[in-house]
């Protein structure tokens with residue numbers, strides 16, 4: 521009953537020789553995705569700037585490719601994402617729209633994108649990263665909340681539910697693995713929205729972990745309190761970054777500790793009855809987002825660049841075997 525997923529790398533439709541799309545050009549990569557995983561998450565291909573590049577233009581090519589591939593391989597798909605502050609196209613962020621127009625734009629987008637894949641996507645990250653680290657709504661950088669107020673969040677869930685009543689609809693964020701101000705904010709919001717009958721059905725922790733931050737020891741307890749509210753839970757973007765020594769190669773100790781973080785995250789999901797989806801944020805390291813964002817860090821995924829397995833891969837397998 522647990523789907524094991526990976527992000528699918530790439531920006532898709534960008535015809536850029538310098539950045540070939542791994543999903544269309546790297547056969548060993550495709551083989552690993554189809555043989556090792558039972559769920560796929562488009563890493564970028566369903567985000568606004570890719571799927572809705574102009575106001576009147578949708579580009580479904582890359583997203584279709586992933587959903588078709590998943591279907592052929594009997595895999596689930598996690599849709600990512602509909603209401604977010606990041607990776608929005610210029611026409612949207614810099615457009616001169618009235619609140620009514622913006623509302624219509626979001627409604628149309630959700631109906632179109634969720635409707636296109638209705639019945640083929642198990643879980644949708646409807647609202648992504650709406651709180652900052654202090655548990656405050658992103659009222660400045662999130663265009664939807666800034667221009668339309670927080671009520672737009674409930675509308676997004678309602679519209680997604682209308683477009684695909686069978687998809688589980690999630691809040692998704694990073695830094696919410698532990699019980700802290702941010703996860704508390706989600707706890708209060710999901711409780712309130714469900715009391716109002718808004719179709720919020722899931723809460724997921726991305727789990728972009730860092731060896732230097734320590735492991736979020738109360739992860740199980742945190743997921744459990746959302747499960748107790750009746751919510752599905754999930755781990756959606758797990759990776760464990762580290763700072764290798766100057767040689768660039770992680771030490772054995774680092775790899776062992778990383779393997780332990782992966783295993784403990786999976787154990788948390790296995791212990792929580794409503795956690796049915798566990799996804800790593802891509803592999804191998806050459807396709808990881810980490811080094812471009814944290815230049816000193818890397819090696820965050822479970823596979824080396826030639827697809828040989830790291831200790832973290834084996835620790836996940838061992839954890840599943842023991843479950």
Ligand code: G3I
Nearest residue numbers: 530531532534535536539563564606607648694726757809
């Ligand atoms: O495909 C283009 C290429 O054509 C272009 O020339 C090149 C130049 O930089 O960029 C390529 O696009 C990049 C894209 O990833 C695909 O590789 C973008 O610049 C880059 O910004 C984008 O980064 C993504 C990031 O979200 C953007 O916010 C990462 O791949 C993706 O892993 C990351 O994922 C997020 C989740 O959606 C939400 N949670 C956090 C997570 C990590 O930041």
